[in-house]
Amino acid sequence: MTYYCPECGNEVECIQGCGSTGYFCNKCNKLISSKAILTEAPNIKDNE
Template identity: 60%
Template sequence: MEDKKYCPKCLKEIEIIKGCGSVSYFCNSCNELISSKKVLSKEEKEKK
């Protein structure tokens, strides 16, 4: 099972979209794509 990822702006869980070997991250709350470099893990979210 994959770890959950979180939005760096609103800290809510984001949707992980996989297709053709690529992975994209989308925040339904902010309604925008999130860069994979900015996505937070559970541990990083708890530090904020």
């Protein structure tokens, strides 16, 4: 399954270790909570 960053909308990297799963956004350069990630790509509309 693909997950997305709630801030920028880019795909996040899934990091698993020691029984836990974390999500990292390479564009925002920070960890994203598993409760905050998006399961569908956001509809980002620029300059409307």
